[in-house]
Structures are given as C-alpha cells and as structure tokens.
Amino acid sequence: MPGRSLAVGVVYGERRFEITMINIGLVGAGAWGKHLLRNFANLPGSRLKRVCDLSEKVRSTVKATYPDVDVVSDFRKIITDPEIDAVVIATTPETHFELSTLALQAGKDVFVEKPLVLKVDDGAALVELAERQHKLLMVGHIMVYHPAVLMLKGLIDSGELGDIHYLYGARLNLGKVREIENALWSFAPHDISIVLFLLDKEPVSVTAVAQAYLQKSKSIEDVSFMTMLFEGGEMANIHVSWLDPNKVRKLTVVGSKKMVVFDDTEASEKVRIYDKGVDRNRDYQTYGEYLSLRTGDIIIPKIDSSEPLRSECLHFIECVESRTRPRSDGAEGLKVLKILAAAQRSIEQGGVPQKV
Ligand SMILES: NC(=O)c1ccc[n+]([C@@H]2O[C@H](COP(=O)([O-])OP(=O)(O)OC[C@H]3O[C@@H](n4cnc5c(N)ncnc54)[C@H](O)[C@@H]3O)[C@@H](O)[C@H]2O)c1
Structure with missing residues (x-):
C-alpha cells in the first residue's frame, strides 16, 4: 500500500x-x-x-x-x-x-x-x-474492462464457441479528425487489445492498407484495414475510420461451434450468440464425409450495464x-504498440505483410 x-x-x-x-x-x-x-x-x-x-x-x-x-x-x-x-x-x-x-x-x-x-x-x-x-x-485499454468483452472471453475460454477461426471488427464514424496520429493509432488500440485479450496470444504477422484523404500532405490516414495472422491459423481483421457515414462499433467472432456478434452501439442487446455452424457428417454409403449447415437458436444474454x-x-x-x-499493464500496451508499428510499416510498404 x-x-x-x-x-x-x-x-x-x-x-x-x-x-x-x-x-x-x-x-x-x-x-x-x-x-x-x-x-x-x-x-x-x-x-x-x-x-x-x-x-x-x-x-x-x-x-x-x-x-x-x-x-x-x-x-x-x-x-x-x-x-x-x-x-x-x-x-x-x-x-x-x-x-x-x-x-x-x-x-x-x-x-x-x-x-x-x-x-x-x-x-x-x-x-x-x-x-x-x-x-x-x-x-x-478500456475495452478489456467492458462487460460484453468479459462475457465473450468467458464464452471462448469455456470452449462454448469451439475453436476460434476468425474475428473481424469495425470502429467507424464521422468523428474527431486528429492531426498527429492517424485513425489506426487512434482507434485500433481498442480492437487490438480486445483481440489479444480474447485469443490470449500475439500475431505472427500483420498486413495493413490505409489512405489519407483529408490530410494528404501530412500523410495522416483516415481509414485503414488491417489483418493479423496467428500461429494457429486464427485471423483478425480490423477496419477503422473517422470518415464514415455511420457510427459502427461491431465485432464478430466465428468459432467452430458457435458465432457471436458484439454490437456496442446497441443500448441493451449488445451480444448475440448464434448456434450456427457447419457440421461434418459421415456418409455411410461412400464412407466419406459431407458438410451440413446448422442454424440453431440465437441467444441474447443479459449483460451487466456497468460503465466500462x-x-x-x-x-x-x-x-x-x-x-x-x-x-492492461505497460507490457500489454507494448504488445499493442508493436502491432500498430508493424501495421504502419505495412501501410508504408503498400500492404506487404510484416512480422511483429
Ligand atoms: N479510452 C478511450 O475510449 C478514449 C477516447 C478518446 C480519447 N482517448 C485518448 O485520450 C487522450 C486525450 O484525447 P482527447 O480527445 O481528450 O484530446 P483533447 O485534445 O481533447 O484533450 C487533451 C487535453 O490535454 C491538454 N494537454 C496537452 N498537453 C498537455 C500538457 N503537456 N500539460 C497539460 N495539459 C496538456 C490539452 O490542453 C487538452 O485539454 C488521447 O490519448 C486519446 O487517444 C481515449
């Protein structure tokens, strides 16, 4: 103390x-x-x-x-x-x-x-x-204190979603245009910190493309699309922009058993768990395998309404x-920083993948 x-x-x-x-x-x-x-x-x-x-x-x-x-x-x-x-x-x-x-x-x-x-x-x-x-x-990194993200983490860690295949998120609006850092450095720390928290691992490579439309002479990119690749084959894509007609705060997680959509612009029904997927079945006539679609229930869990x-x-x-x-200690902040820096290098090289 x-x-x-x-x-x-x-x-x-x-x-x-x-x-x-x-x-x-x-x-x-x-x-x-x-x-x-x-x-x-x-x-x-x-x-x-x-x-x-x-x-x-x-x-x-x-x-x-x-x-x-x-x-x-x-x-x-x-x-x-x-x-x-x-x-x-x-x-x-x-x-x-x-x-x-x-x-x-x-x-x-x-x-x-x-x-x-x-x-x-x-x-x-x-x-x-x-x-x-x-x-x-x-x-x-406020999002790792968000009750919906904590719920998602519980779903992933308990195995309810199965193996996580991929995630994609969007953080868009027509908003404050910053003059030093670009939209990637301003917005993506939120999404990167969520992905690291949920998957509990760091990406092996990062690819990003971005463009500066409003402050071209200063090369401050307003919009960026970045993709992180992980050793186990998981993939996470993040789209950020302050030059967009709609406010979007959305993350989709696709697992082998279930899928989840977290929409932070929703007042109360922020998380939807979809019991959807593709099952592998045995074909006893050919002794091979066939895939069948599964569309089960959609659950909207109650989320604690505390302010993150x-x-x-x-x-x-x-x-x-x-x-x-x-x-979200300094070490976590440094991991996010390394990913941002790799994404920025990729942007500057026209989208060439970068090791983190
Ligand atoms: N966690 C989130 O969701 C979230 C949301 C928005 C912004 N932010 C972060 O918050 C920080 C501030 O962003 P903002 O939008 O409030 O910026 P801002 O420009 O509105 O506010 C910054 C304030 O800091 C003051 N300031 C700057 N340098 C100073 C100094 N050396 N000593 C004393 N005061 C100083 C300025 O006068 C200003 O009032 C940024 O790092 C931004 O990324 C976080």
Missing part, C-alpha cells in the same frame, strides 16, 4: 470503516480526460486532488464543475506533490512518453491513455522504467492499493 495515501473514516449505518484514499493527479481534462475526471472524482477509494491542463478554458470549466479540486497549468505541481500517489495522463499521445517518464521518475503510479506512446522504443523504455521504480504502469470506464478506473485504484499488476 502506498505510504502517502490517506485513511479516511466512513460511517455506514451504525458502523465506521476506514478506507484508504488514493490521491490522484490528472493531466489533460479535454474531450476524454473530463470523463476520467468525473470517474476519479466520484470513486470510492480515490480523491482527485489536482488537475493540470495547459488550456485556460479547460481549467476554468474544471474549476467551475469541481470547486474542491486544485487546478493548475504546470505539470510539475502534480509530480512534486508528495501527497499524490498516482498520475492519470489523458493528454494527446505525443506527450505520453515525456509525461509518463516524469511521473514514474517522481515515484508515482501511472495510468496513461491509449496509445501508450507513439514509438516502440519509447514504450519499451517506459515499461522498463516502471519495473525499475516498482511503480504501476497501466494503459487505458468506471470499472477501468476502479481497477486502477484497486491495483494501486493492492500493488497488483493491472490487466
């Missing part, structure tokens, strides 16, 4: 409990950081002590909404505060390496948004630094307190 965290008395009914409060400093309270801020400000077990943002507008919004939180523009005021146990970084990706390094060097546990960083060497250096400092490094971001933030707090390795 971190020595600096506060033990706070909480009265529940007639009993009084002592709970440990982890003091959090958050940097970057923009479009996404404000959601992390809301969660860390309201979680049992964490106290959002200080928020840092370079933007005056963001700072005044935070101050107006959370009058008890200290708001600053200088990151050093977060990392030099001995009361702050952990730093949450939700700035734009090109700043992740420097800010995470400074926070780890200052002896803080770190939660950094995806993508971990933009270069594999920087990611490896961060993982090593966290190990050396005996500090936690967690990456914001809340579960992710809670997981971080619990790991800080218990000193356990987060599910």
